Amino acid sequence: MTADTGPTVDHTLGTPYGVYLLMEASTPQVEGDMARLFSVRLDNSVPRCLQFFYHMRAKTPTGMGSIKVIQYWNSDYNYELWEDHSTYGDQWVEAMVDLPNNVTQDDMFVIRIQAYVGSSAYADIAIDDINLMLGVCPYVPTAPPDCAYYCDPSNPSTSVCIPAASVCDFNIDCPVDGIDEINCEY
Numbered sequence: 077m078t079a080d081t082g083p084t085v086d087h088t089l090g091t092p093y094g095v096y097l098l099m100e101a102s103t104p105q106v107e108g109d110m111a112r113l114f115s116v117r118l119d120n121s122v123p124r125c126l127q128f129f130y131h132m133r134a135k136t137p138t139g140m141g142s143i144k145v146i147q148y149w150n151s152d153y154n155y156e157l158w159e160d161h162s163t164y165g166d167q168w169v170e171a172m173v174d175l176p177n178n179v180t181q182d183d184m185f186v187i188r189i190q191a192y193v194g195s196s197a198y199a200d201i202a203i204d205d206i207n208l209m210l211g212v213c214p215y216v217p218t219a220p221p222d223c224a225y226y227c228d229p230s231n232p233s234t235s236v237c238i239p240a241a242s243v244c245d246f247n248i249d250c251p252v253d254g255i256d257e258i259n260c261e262y
């Protein structure tokens with residue numbers, strides 16, 4: 077495990093002893109490498125909802141990879157249903173993805189959850205508590221604010237983080253020294 081990326085606790089138990097799936101972004105992984113998780117074959121008779129929790133914490137403002145959910149019917153019909161390439165700091169984020177049925181003539185489909193390595197070695201992606209439910213998703217989870225910019229970049233594990241859009245936006249967001257509004261070429 078690399079410091080300043082990845083989860084400190086799992087989602088299920090909220091302790092360091094819980095388990096989760098982790099895609100390491102460090103060497104020998106290179107940008108664009110992919111980790112893929114397959115579902116069992118699911119029948120086409122009913123709509124379903126895929127719920128899972130994911131963790132995208134990067135040490136640096138850029139370099140996070142991405143995570144995608146793909147509904148694979150066959151080589152001609154496979155659809156990217158959901159994608160995220162944000163970074164949220166050390167917290168688990170809920171995803172709810174509707175899995176439509178009757179999209180093709182196929183009797184069965186497979187769900188692939190694919191995580192891609194970004195350009196930074198400090199950008200691990202983890203997932204936990206994957207749950208398949210019958211019916212459409214009961215709600216749309218609210219994503220937390222993006223955590224792309226560290227107010228104290230030399231201490232990313234303890235730093236306040238703010239969305240990239242809050243840098244040089246004329247409002248001081250970083251406590252103490254307002255570093256997010258320094259070195260802006262206003």
Ligand SMILES: [Ca+2]
Nearest residue numbers: 086088095204
């Ligand atoms: Ca777990």
Ligand SMILES: [Ca+2]
Nearest residue numbers: 242247249256
């Ligand atoms: Ca600001």
